[in-house]
Amino acid sequence: MSKIELNNITHVYQSGGEETVAVRDVSLTLEEGTSNALIGPSGCGKTTLLNIISGLLTPTEGEVLIDGEDVTELPPQDRDIAQVFQFPVVYDSMDVFGNLAYPLKNRGVTKGEIEDRVHETADLLGLEDRLHENPGGFGPEWSQLVSLGRGIIRHDTTALLFDEPMTDVDPGRKLTLRRRISQAQRRLEVTSLYVTHDQHEALTFAEKAAVMNHGEIVQYGAPENLYNDPVSTFVGNFIGSPGMNFIDCTIENGELKFGNYDISLPEDLRDKLDPGWSSLELGIRPNNVELDRERSAEKQIPAKVILTEHLGSYQIVTLEVEGIETAIKAERSLENRTTEGSEMFIGLDPENIRLFHDGDAIENGTK
Amino acid sequence: MKNRAWWFLIPSLAVMSLSAFIPLMTVINYAQYTVFPGSAPYFVGMENFVKVFQDPVFLGSLRRQVLFSLEILLIEIPLGLGIALALPKKGKWVGWSLVLLGVPLLIPWNVVGIIWRVFTRSDLGAVPEIFEWLGYASYNASANPGDAWWTVVTMDVWHWTPLVVLLCYAGIQAIPEEFYRAAKIDGASAWSRFRYVTLPKLKHALILAVLLRFMDSFKIYAEPFQLTGGGPGNATTFLSIYTSRKAIGGFNMGMGAAISIVYFFLVILLSWLLYTIMLNVGGGSSK
Amino acid sequence: MKKRNFAVWIYFAFLLMPLYWMLNTSFKTNDEILSYLHWYPHNFTVQNYVQIFSSPFWRRGFLNSIAFVSLNVLIVIVAAVPAAYAFSRWHFRGDKHLFFWLLTNRMAPTAAFIVPFFALYSNIGLFDTHIAVALAHALFNLPLAIWILEGFMSGIPRQIDETAFVDGYSFPRFFTKIFFPLISQGIAVAAFFAFLFSWVELLLARTLTSTAAKPITVTLSRSLGAGGWDWGVLAAAGVLTMIPGALVVYFIRNLMAKGFAMGRV
Numbered sequence: 001m002s003k004i005e006l007n008n009i010t011h012v013y014q015s016g017g018e019e020t021v022a023v024r025d026v027s028l029t030l031e032e033g034t035s036n037a038l039i040g041p042s043g044c045g046k047t048t049l050l051n052i053i054s055g056l057l058t059p060t061e062g063e064v065l066i067d068g069e070d071v072t073e074l075p076p077q078d079r080d081i082a083q084v085f086q087f088p089v090v091y092d093s094m095d096v097f098g099n100l101a102y103p104l105k106n107r108g109v110t111k112g113e114i115e116d117r118v119h120e121t122a123d124l125l126g127l128e129d130r131l132h133e134n135p136g137g138f139g140p141e142w143s144q145l146v147s148l149g150r151g152i153i154r155h156d157t158t159a160l161l162f163d164e165p166m167t168d169v170d171p172g173r174k175l176t177l178r179r180r181i182s183q184a185q186r187r188l189e190v191t192s193l194y195v196t197h198d199q200h201e202a203l204t205f206a207e208k209a210a211v212m213n214h215g216e217i218v219q220y221g222a223p224e225n226l227y228n229d230p231v232s233t234f235v236g237n238f239i240g241s242p243g244m245n246f247i248d249c250t251i252e253n254g255e256l257k258f259g260n261y262d263i264s265l266p267e268d269l270r271d272k273l274d275p276g277w278s279s280l281e282l283g284i285r286p287n288n289v290e291l292d293r294e295r296s297a298e299k300q301i302p303a304k305v306i307l308t309e310h311l312g313s314y315q316i317v318t319l320e321v322e323g324i325e326t327a328i329k330a331e332r333s334l335e336n337r338t339t340e341g342s343e344m345f346i347g348l349d350p351e352n353i354r355l356f357h358d359g360d361a362i363e364n365g366t367k
Numbered sequence: 368m369k370n371r372a373w374w375f376l377i378p379s380l381a382v383m384s385l386s387a388f389i390p391l392m393t394v395i396n397y398a399q400y401t402v403f404p405g406s407a408p409y410f411v412g413m414e415n416f417v418k419v420f421q422d423p424v425f426l427g428s429l430r431r432q433v434l435f436s437l438e439i440l441l442i443e444i445p446l447g448l449g450i451a452l453a454l455p456k457k458g459k460w461v462g463w464s465l466v467l468l469g470v471p472l473l474i475p476w477n478v479v480g481i482i483w484r485v486f487t488r489s490d491l492g493a494v495p496e497i498f499e500w501l502g503y504a505s506y507n508a509s510a511n512p513g514d515a516w517w518t519v520v521t522m523d524v525w526h527w528t529p530l531v532v533l534l535c536y537a538g539i540q541a542i543p544e545e546f547y548r549a550a551k552i553d554g555a556s557a558w559s560r561f562r563y564v565t566l567p568k569l570k571h572a573l574i575l576a577v578l579l580r581f582m583d584s585f586k587i588y589a590e591p592f593q594l595t596g597g598g599p600g601n602a603t604t605f606l607s608i609y610t611s612r613k614a615i616g617g618f619n620m621g622m623g624a625a626i627s628i629v630y631f632f633l634v635i636l637l638s639w640l641l642y643t644i645m646l647n648v649g650g651g652s653s654k
Numbered sequence: 655m656k657k658r659n660f661a662v663w664i665y666f667a668f669l670l671m672p673l674y675w676m677l678n679t680s681f682k683t684n685d686e687i688l689s690y691l692h693w694y695p696h697n698f699t700v701q702n703y704v705q706i707f708s709s710p711f712w713r714r715g716f717l718n719s720i721a722f723v724s725l726n727v728l729i730v731i732v733a734a735v736p737a738a739y740a741f742s743r744w745h746f747r748g749d750k751h752l753f754f755w756l757l758t759n760r761m762a763p764t765a766a767f768i769v770p771f772f773a774l775y776s777n778i779g780l781f782d783t784h785i786a787v788a789l790a791h792a793l794f795n796l797p798l799a800i801w802i803l804e805g806f807m808s809g810i811p812r813q814i815d816e817t818a819f820v821d822g823y824s825f826p827r828f829f830t831k832i833f834f835p836l837i838s839q840g841i842a843v844a845a846f847f848a849f850l851f852s853w854v855e856l857l858l859a860r861t862l863t864s865t866a867a868k869p870i871t872v873t874l875s876r877s878l879g880a881g882g883w884d885w886g887v888l889a890a891a892g893v894l895t896m897i898p899g900a901l902v903v904y905f906i907r908n909l910m911a912k913g914f915a916m917g918r919v
Contacts, residue, residue, distance in 0.1 A: 378736060379734065382730075382733050382792045382796055383796060386759075386791075389770070389774055393774065394769070397769070446665075453659070453661055462908055465907050467670070470896065472850060472899075473896070473899025473903060474854065475855075475856065476856055478871070482892060490688060491687060491885060492691075529669070606765075607765035608765075623769060624770075628766070630766050635761055
């Protein structure tokens with residue numbers, strides 16, 4: 001369990017005569033023992049960044065430090081990093097015991113201690129009953145556990161890196177595997193980095209998540225932070241499903257105007273606004289949009305339901321408001337479910353509104 | 368729906384009946400008779416088969432054949448695997464290496480025999496000269512049984528090792544790089560990586576290579592025939608040379624047929640044995 | 655790394671030497687061949703090649719070989735593709751046994767079959783024809799082709815077939831438009847092996863032909879007969895028989911490298 005620091009990492013790929021900047025001046029610190037996630041759309045550079053941390057790639061610029069030591073040039077095996085790959089990597093000529101023992105055997109650990117540690121790790125991961133089976137016949141979710149086992153069995157592992165480990169796993173089994181990974185990470189307090197494009201996976205596993213886009217880390221923080229206080233419209237849209245609603249608005253006399261409506265803003269926020277600004281966006285999460293069949297003081301804005309989607313225990317309702325171009329999404333519980341064509345009333349609580357100018361969040365005092 | 372499958376098989380079954388089934392039935396039929404040209408076939412049942420196993424020339428050929436095939440396997444498989452491991456995986460040399468490896472495989476087998484005959488004859492070839500230079504002046508593939516034997520073996524190694532190389536090479540290319548990375552992360556030495564990643568993943572390629580080489584070496588005919596004619600004496604008379612001599616040159620076609628059946632049966636039996644053994648060695652999944 | 659490359663170079667030199675010697679011999683006169691042992695022709699001559707090209711005897715031999723080899727590849731592929739599809743997609747009674755029986759034919763020692771082949775083909779009047787040899791070679795080429803193609807086809811998920819049928823494709827259309835392009839690499843590999851084993855085979859080719867369809871392999875073996883050893887011509891003919899093979903490999907070398915990288919063995 002070590003602290004990992006990335007300082008001004010830039011990585012450029014050369015192919016033919018063309019250059020692609022995969023990672024752009026990224027600096028990040030993963031604290032000891034923390035579980036972290038790295039998420040972003042395809043092609044944002046997260047796999048490149050992971051490979052730089054693990055040592056499979058040497059960055060064009062910048063340095064990687066593990067516990068303060070510069071390891072930028074060192075290969076993976078010298079960094080004591082453990083990695084779980086996209087598809088299960090198991091040695092199918094050995095049984096599970098042999099697989100788990102392999103990293104220890106190669107380092108000359110004594111037989112007795114190997115025995116102890118294998119049982120310890122197998123216990124933690126739920127593999128005790130399968131120790132003498134051959135992983136070649138396992139489903140991917142079990143094989144990934146064996147892979148993980150090999151990573152954590154060495155007590156000197158500096159960090160655990162996951163590169164989209166659920167790719168091959170059946171949706172029905174992902175939950176169990178995810179749970180075991182979380183358990184292992186928490187018990188052993190190993191610094192971890194989990195790369196995925198599935199934010200739900202990332203946000204349930206990690207204490208902190210970094211969102212990447214076009215080679216840059218856009219925001220790094222606890223999941224609630226990313227959710228409630230996104231630093232840009234990109235993050236607001238990317239995090240959450242569905243993402244944040246964005247409504248174009250303007251400022252007039254210290255009030256926020258959108259369509260035919262206005263909302264008065266809290267004082268501290270008002271001070272940060274420049275009336276000269278033009279491209280302002282109002283962001284609000286669907287679950288914070290208040291919705292009701294009847295008009296009330298808080299819910300004044302008439303809207304019409306144009307689409308309903310059922311998501312298990314709740315509905316996503318898409319509404320059209322006169323004067324506002326973009327449709328607004330809101331959530332509705334199943335008991336209160338509504339149908340297409342219904343007329344309803346929306347309310348937006350200023351506490352839940354986030355403002356963005358040119359795509360960047362305007363800080364308000366409620367952070 | 369399932370019967371549709373049989374429609375798809377009709378072309379193949381038709382071809383095989385002409386090239387396999389009917390000839391096989393004919394041979395099985397003949398084998399139970401004593402057949403001399405000119406006179407009526409005379410049913411003898413299994414007598415021919417018994418006589419086959421009592422013939423010392425047959426047994427000698429069989430012994431030689433088994434020895435030959437074993438030596439071939441012991442040389443060609445490790446050598447082929449070794450070369451495959453040493454070949455570059457990417458880059459411009461790959462294409463040319465594959466071409467060079469392919470050429471010996473695409474030469475008509477009797478031409479292979481001719482090439483080696485020219486190469487090793489005392490009056491025509493470079494080999495006797497090379498041996499003389501190395502200190503072995505009495506190399507003579509037509510007169511010395513020992514020289515003949517090892518020349519035939521070397522010729523086969525030259526001819527067929529490329530097949531082993533190609534099969535292993537294909538298998539090696541199929542191994543994803545992540546397995547080696549994971550092994551390095553696990554602290555494995557180069558030998559350990561070979562033993563636990565490369566070798567298990569080459570299992571199928573190696574099985575195929577061993578089976579093909581065993582079957583084909585057991586049936587070998589044209590190359591040794593061109594090189595030594597089976598001699599000197601019987602030194603390089605393998606089973607197929609013996610069989611064709613008896614079948615064509617011999618007077619009793621029934622006997623020739625019996626020998627053919629025994630021969631075929633031996634190949635199948637030994638191949639099946641080899642296959643079963645290899646499948647169970649080293650554990651792991653199979654398909 | 656250096657040691658590795660050295661070993662490979664030595665091996666390649668080993669492969670090239672006999673070929674070089676053959677090439678060397680083919681450009682010498684018989685006199686030079688028998689009297690001296692020169693590492694390169696001191697009296698370079700193309701006389702041997704001229705003799706071959708101007709002789710209908712040799713020319714016909716080459717053409718015959720090409721004829722039945724091509725015929726064989728055609729027959730084998732046409733029969734193997736549907737058969738492999740059946741084995742790969744459907745389970746039917748006896749399928750495993752049939753498959754195994756097919757494979758055992760690969761093990762057949764051709765020496766064991768010359769008499770029945772001779773009898774059979776003479777009886778049906780196909781003796782000394784290209785089609786006879788093409789069919790006879792199918793004995794071992796067809797099982798191998800089915801085995802190879804079945805492997806490739808099994809690598810293609812059934813969903814593709816099912817989706818196409820759901821989308822309303824008729825079977826022929828599905829096969830030509832969708833399936834065939836996917837297995838084209840497999841067909842190339844199977845065709846390659848069929849070509850390989852048919853081109854090089856001697857025993858059956860010799861047994862089933864006499865004059866009309868006599869392949870080059872037989873012509874070569876016959877010329878080692880009475881009338882002295884015309885080593886120069888023999889060497890030249892040998893070199894010529896290597897050329898089609900070398901050409902084939904040269905043209906598909908990139909395909910091979912790619913196919914190997916895809917890795918389906």
